[in-house]
Amino acid sequence: MLVVHPSSCCDICLDPYSWETPECTPHAIPCGHIFCRRCLSHVDPPTCPLCRKAYTSERFKKLHVDRPDEVVDPTEVTLLQKFVLKWDGPEDELAEVTSEVNSWLSDTADDTPLKKARDVLSRYQRIRTKLEQERRKFQQQERTSRALEEQLELAKAREVEITSYWEQQLVGIHSFLEVNVLIILFRFPTTKLASPSCKPRYLQ
Ligand SMILES: [Zn+2]
Numbered sequence: 001m002l003v004v005h006p007s008s009c010c011d012i013c014l015d016p017y018s019w020e021t022p023e024c025t026p027h028a029i030p031c032g033h034i035f036c037r038r039c040l041s042h043v044d045p046p047t048c049p050l051c052r053k054a055y056t057s058e059r060f061k062k063l064h065v066d067r068p069d070e071v072v073d074p075t076e077v078t079l080l081q082k083f084v085l086k087w088d089g090p091e092d093e094l095a096e097v098t099s100e101v102n103s104w105l106s107d108t109a110d111d112t113p114l115k116k117a118r119d120v121l122s123r124y125q126r127i128r129t130k131l132e133q134e135r136r137k138f139q140q141q142e143r144t145s146r147a148l149e150e151q152l153e154l155a156k157a158r159e160v161e162i163t164s165y166w167e168q169q170l171v172g173i174h175s176f177l178e179v180n181v182l183i184i185l186f187r188f189p190t191t192k193l194a195s196p197s198c199k200p201r202y203l204q
């Protein structure tokens with residue numbers, strides 16, 4: 001069995017041999033050199049481009065060669081290369097390559113390397129989007145909790161302010177009452193306070 005390497009190409013047109021187009025399959029001429037049928041039928045005069053031996057168009061023979069199982073379509077290789085170059089690049093460029101890949105894959109039922117790459121990439125993108133959403137949610141929560149902390153700090157400060165204001169007011173009222181009780185007791189020594197508990201501490 002003779003197997004043609006995926007990178008083998010016709011030495012005249014430099015196109016890779018294709019099994020889909022009969023014109024592009026390898027053909028041998030009597031000198032032993034091999035080219036695609038399309039090129040051989042266009043060489044004028046018909047002499048081998050490599051060794052200059054003449055041939056006639058009836059004398060070139062189709063070669064029954066096989067392609068290896070793992071052969072990859074050259075378009076697929078090009079798309080794979082583009083994919084590798086763009087997968088982490090700007091989103092619009094990646095979207096362009098992805099749509100090119102999808103249209104190529106729509107004609108292919110096989111589980112090709114490009115299909116696997118496309119599936120892995122779309123999984124990666126889904127995970128990346130999810131991660132981005134989670135990160136934004138977390139940042140939002142962080143902002144909210146910082147705002148709440150600030151409000152709590154303000155409320156505490158206000159509470160201290162109000163408490164100390166009323167404490168001062170109470171001290172003021174208390175000293176005013178003490179002075180007046182002393183005056184009443186001094187002016188009217190017989191006055192009995194309604195309840196001993198109303199007396200300031202030092203009078204009890
Ligand atoms: Zn050719």
Ligand SMILES: [Zn+2]
Pocket residue numbers: 031032033048049050051052053
């Ligand atoms: Zn030749």
